[in-house]
Amino acid sequence: MTIIEGRVWKFGDNVDTDVIVPGKYLIGDLDEIANYVMDGIRPGFAGLVSPGDVVVGGKNFGTGSSREVAPRAIQAAGISAIVAESFARIFFRNCINVGLIPVECATAGEIAEGQHVRIDTEQGVVRVIESGTTHRAIGLPPEVGAILEAGGLEPLLKQQIGGSQ
Amino acid sequence: MGMTLAEKIIARAARRDSVQPDEVLWVDVDMAMTHDSSGPRRFWPALKELGVGVWDPDRLVIVADHYVPAADVGSARILQTTREFVAEYGIERFHEAEGISHTLMVEKAYVRPGMLYVGGDSHSLTAGVLGCLAVGVGSTDMLGIVATGRMWLRVPKTIRVVIEGDLAAGVTAKDMILTIIGDQGMDGGLYRVLEFGGEAVAAMGVLERSVLTNMCAEIGAKSGIVPADATTVAYLADLGVEVPEGPFSDVDATFEATWSYDASHMEPVVARPHKHDDVIRAADAGQPGLNRAYIGACTGAKYSDLAMAADILEGRKVAKGVLLQVAPASRAALQQAMDTGVAQILMEAGAHILSTGCGACPGIGSGVLGPGEVCISTTSRNARGRMGSPDSEVWLGSPYTVAAAAVAGKVIDPRELLKVPA
Ligand code: SF4
Numbered sequence: 322m323t324i325i326e327g328r329v330w331k332f333g334d335n336v337d338t339d340v341i342v343p344g345k346y347l348i349g350d351l352d353e354i355a356n357y358v359m360d361g362i363r364p365g366f367a368g369l370v371s372p373g374d375v376v377v378g379g380k381n382f383g384t385g386s387s388r389e390v391a392p393r394a395i396q397a398a399g400i401s402a403i404v405a406e407s408f409a410r411i412f413f414r415n416c417i418n419v420g421l422i423p424v425e426c427a428t429a430g431e432i433a434e435g436q437h438v439r440i441d442t443e444q445g446v447v448r449v450i451e452s453g454t455t456h457r458a459i460g461l462p463p464e465v466g467a468i469l470e471a472g473g474l475e476p477l478l479k480q481q482i483g484g485s486q
Numbered sequence: 487m488g489m490t491l492a493e494k495i496i497a498r499a500a501r502r503d504s505v506q507p508d509e510v511l512w513v514d515v516d517m518a519m520t521h522d523s524s525g526p527r528r529f530w531p532a533l534k535e536l537g538v539g540v541w542d543p544d545r546l547v548i549v550a551d552h553y554v555p556a557a558d559v560g561s562a563r564i565l566q567t568t569r570e571f572v573a574e575y576g577i578e579r580f581h582e583a584e585g586i587s588h589t590l591m592v593e594k595a596y597v598r599p600g601m602l603y604v605g606g607d608s609h610s611l612t613a614g615v616l617g618c619l620a621v622g623v624g625s626t627d628m629l630g631i632v633a634t635g636r637m638w639l640r641v642p643k644t645i646r647v648v649i650e651g652d653l654a655a656g657v658t659a660k661d662m663i664l665t666i667i668g669d670q671g672m673d674g675g676l677y678r679v680l681e682f683g684g685e686a687v688a689a690m691g692v693l694e695r696s697v698l699t700n701m702c703a704e705i706g707a708k709s710g711i712v713p714a715d716a717t718t719v720a721y722l723a724d725l726g727v728e729v730p731e732g733p734f735s736d737v738d739a740t741f742e743a744t745w746s747y748d749a750s751h752m753e754p755v756v757a758r759p760h761k762h763d764d765v766i767r768a769a770d771a772g773q774p775g776l777n778r779a780y781i782g783a784c785t786g787a788k789y790s791d792l793a794m795a796a797d798i799l800e801g802r803k804v805a806k807g808v809l810l811q812v813a814p815a816s817r818a819a820l821q822q823a824m825d826t827g828v829a830q831i832l833m834e835a836g837a838h839i840l841s842t843g844c845g846a847c848p849g850i851g852s853g854v855l856g857p858g859e860v861c862i863s864t865t866s867r868n869a870r871g872r873m874g875s876p877d878s879e880v881w882l883g884s885p886y887t888v889a890a891a892a893v894a895g896k897v898i899d900p901r902e903l904l905k906v907p908a
Contacts, residue, residue, distance in 0.1 A: 335672055335673070335761070337869040337870075339849075339867070339869040339870070339871055339872045340869060340870060340871070343849065343871045343876070344848045344849035344850045344871075344872070345849055345850060345874075347523060347850060348558075348560040348561065348564070348850070349560075361870060361871060361876050380673055381672060381673035381676065381706060384672060384673070384706065385608070385867065385869060386607075386608050386848070386867075387524060387606065387607050387608040387622050387623065387624045388523075388524065388624070389524070389528065389624035389625040389626060407673060407676055409673075409676070409706060410676065410677050410706065410708055411608055411622055411623060411624055414623060414624060414627060415624040415626070415627075418624065418626035418627055418630075419626060462510040462640070464510040464511075464512070464638055465510060465638070468638070473626065474626045474627065474629070474630050475532055475626055475629065478536055478629070478630055478633060478634070479535075479536060481634075482536050482537070482538060482633065482634075
């Protein structure tokens with residue numbers, strides 16, 4: 322079971338991977354890229370985040386290119402989960418594959434910047450600590466949960482391939 | 487109960503008799519593609535760590551298209567890594583600066599109807615024009631596929647997109663898909679497969695149809711698919727590939743919805759900066775102070791696109807203050823444009839021909855936009871900063887519309903300049 326607790330950083334609808342990590346930074350290493358994450362819409366974002374914090378977005382979060390450095394950079398900045406009304410599909414896959422927890426929650430828009438949330442991924446519940454309000458989230462299928470539990474697809478592959486050798 | 491085409495392909499790949507929407511399954515991938523940006527430079531270190539090689543070098547296509555030609559040392563190193571990977575694992579289907587990956591997958595018939603094809607790029611959906619289920623993924627997914635030939639996927643629901651009627655002269659597949667995106671919103675097809683049909687789709691050639699599947703990425707879809715019909719079969723036969731028509735969705739398959747459109751009502755449209763679903767008639771665009779016109783990308787620089795631009799540009803000149811850049815989607819497209827005189831027309835109009843590749847489309851190649859520059863482009867995306875500076879603006883339109891804007895110095899309905907037969 323995974324419980325996450327952290328401060329909310331709020332974003333809107335259709336946050337694009339071109340905005341999360343602009344193409345011009347793609348040439349660099351992840352550590353360097355992480356410094357600029359979300360810079361276009363929230364200047365200095367990487368420096369503001371504390372480890373364990375949570376990003377809350379609107380509809381179609383992570384739309385755009387398949388660049389996996391987008392969720393990796395958000396994760397490297399210290400974010401442990403993203404709660405959104407819906408996710409762009411490649412971004413959703415990439416989150417799971419890199420071990421950043423995507424939480425699909427239809428009422429994510431009601432959660433406010435600066436609030437603190439407690440997320441129970443197994444129960445599919447997002448609770449706002451300040452108000453006590455709870456929000457229903459879509460639980461992840463067990464096949465996907467297994468990937469997150471392993472810490473991402475790469476660690477899972479290690480277990481699988483290691484196990485068969 | 488019947489299955490949709492996408493369900494049939496997934497069922498076979500999952501070695502199952504049938505599948506249901508929303509099931510999560512592990513499937514065997516028939517063909518995979520990765521490029522210089524999302525490819526070996528990202529997953530090779532992890533592949534080494536896993537201690538395995540490429541699961542099947544004959545099922546992996548690698549294309550260097552994003553960083554060609556190398557504009558700086560960093561780009562050159564990415565290309566070196568890509569070449570080293572190809573040599574190490576004996577990848578035969580490797581193409582550097584020969585074309586944009588998605589265009590090559592179609593032009594070289596690397597996919598076949600009924601295949602499950604996975605590419606390490608969001609526009610991998612383009613190949614669905616040949617009747618395969620084409621899905622885009624990120625680098626770690628690609629690592630798993632390269633190592634094992636397998637991936638997990640959630641069975642998508644299918645929406646049927648039926649486009650009847652005839653497109654008027656000067657109205658294109660780009661206008662068609664922008665109209666649909668404007669209508670349904672950029673998340674209107676989220677997690678869905680869009681299966682295209684109807685007279686207007688049947689009437690188009692394969693390359694033109696591929697604009698529809700390409701831009702399914704811009705509506706959030708998992709895939710876009712055009713079941714293989716006589717046109718597909720003839721296109722593949724020209725490339726030396728003999729296949730029958732189909733496979734098709736069963737007549738009693740369950741579609742989540744049907745979107746019906748009448749092509750005869752469609753007009754040239756543009757997407758305004760910085761949202762590709764903010765779509766208006768080209769005629770209503772007003773007068774953005776245009777200084778760039780860009781004909782490029784897997785979406786808008788195939789031979790069919792270059793020929794459209796030439797229809798407008800023949801005997802005309804690009805307006806003062808506008809820079810028209812053309813980055814052909816493949817060497818084959820450029821070669822054909824040279825053979826047919828299209829390239830000559832573009833040159834005489836004042837176009838700058840850039841290298842074949844992604845160019846300025848992702849904001850990393852040559853020809854990117856500076857602050858304050860306003861561009862109209864045949865590409866597929868216009869998020870803030872996509873083609874360069876966050877303070878630049880990108881309008882999206884068809885090759886006709888972009889060429890007409892280059893001549894007029896502002897966005898206009900391209901039919902004003904098109905010699906429409908009376
Ligand atoms: S041309 Fe543009 S959209 Fe096509 S693959 Fe290259 S970067 Fe992506």
